[in-house]
Amino acid sequence: MAGPPKVHSDGMTQPPQGPGPGEQSENQSWQPPGGAGPSFDKQQQPPPYQGTYGGQEPYGGQSPYGAQDPGWGMPAPGGPGHGQPHPGPALASRWRRLGAAIVDSLLLGVLYNILLVPFPDPVRFETAGSQVRYIWNGTGVLVNLLTIAFGFLYYWLMHARFGQTLGKMLLKTRVVREADGGAISSGTSAWRYGVQILLSLPCGIGSLLDALWILWDPRKQTLHDKVAHTVVVDAVPGRPDPYRNR
Template sequence: MSYGDPNNPYGQQPPQGQPGYGQAPGQPGYGYPQQAPQGVPQQGYGYPQQPASPYGAYPQQPGGGYGYQGGGPTVASMGRRFGARVIDGVAFGIIYGILLAIGIAGLVGAASDCDPNSVTYDSCMNDAGSDVMATMGASLGAFAVVGLLYEWLMTALVGGTLGKLAVGIRVINADTGQKPGVGAAFVRYIIPILGSLACGIGALLVYLSPFWDKTGRQQGWHDKAAKTMVVQRSNN
């Protein structure tokens, strides 16, 4: 039958260039999608394309931020994190022990210069002790500054201290998957330090707080404040 037969609702398609059924002239017809003009990229169907993730197949989680399952990095276990702290603690303990040994040796050396039979022996020992304590204080102050710069800058620029790198974990920005940056790394470092002012109990609670995280990321209070998380390093 020909197009336009009133007894045939399923008639042939109208000739090319003519409007379809119920279609105003100049409007695109229904059915298959219209081809985009030459030189204009054609959009695909479905959901809009997402930008490439820094970890490849790294699924987005509800509420924003990168996930930690599937193709993304694996959340670091508390055992690895504890191992990293032990390694860093041993390294700093060795340095602290060396400084302490130097101070004791200096005190012994200064005391040997004092004559026990002299009337000035007591004042000589006091002066020697004061000199050694001043030297020790300066050394420990420098040691504390080095410790600050070590953990702060290593985390900011490399993603972790030598202890973390040794056990195969690193700190990342929880939203981007990149290194935390100087500001976030400082926040992450300073919160346990402030907690240690309460007889060390605050710092201990901060380091244990990942056990109470219900998100599955094992973020401690210092991680949440800095918007960071600790993951296993990629082999790539």
């Protein structure tokens, strides 16, 4: 409200100059009480939204699951959510991984027996008192090498192309990269199963440890998963499939 008009000696009045008590000039920036804090000019407008966050695409724009580092349920200290789990897909349960492995083993067992049909008696048994010896003939060695090669081709090619074996397709699980949830390469697929073969050499002890490792690992990884930097995730309908365009 403007102050009272000034009365001059000639009796004429003059309009008040400037704002009255408690009023604000149109061109003056507003200041909070006490003069503290930033001023906000009436003419100043916020910058327009550019469609990105901090100059980067939301979530990095690299992972098919919407996060550059899915985290696989592990906390992210100091990151988004301040220690909350990453928004990655769900890891496949241990029971489903076991079920997929059993299905693959049964399928390969049937195929191995079919492969053995043309090679009767690959192994001969000899007894000497209470001892039994296995004697491999040339055919037996060939069959053994063929079964190893067939198993390698099965796991290598299926994982490289689909991220899944037939057992994993049935149990709805899939192998992806640990770093970002993307499809694994052909080389990673070969190395992943190659590690399984190497672990099986010392009397099967390595294979047992490889399988048991998933019981206490926080990301439900086997040893060959850790070496190949892979994880096994859910492949239920609605989940992104990084192998779709292969």
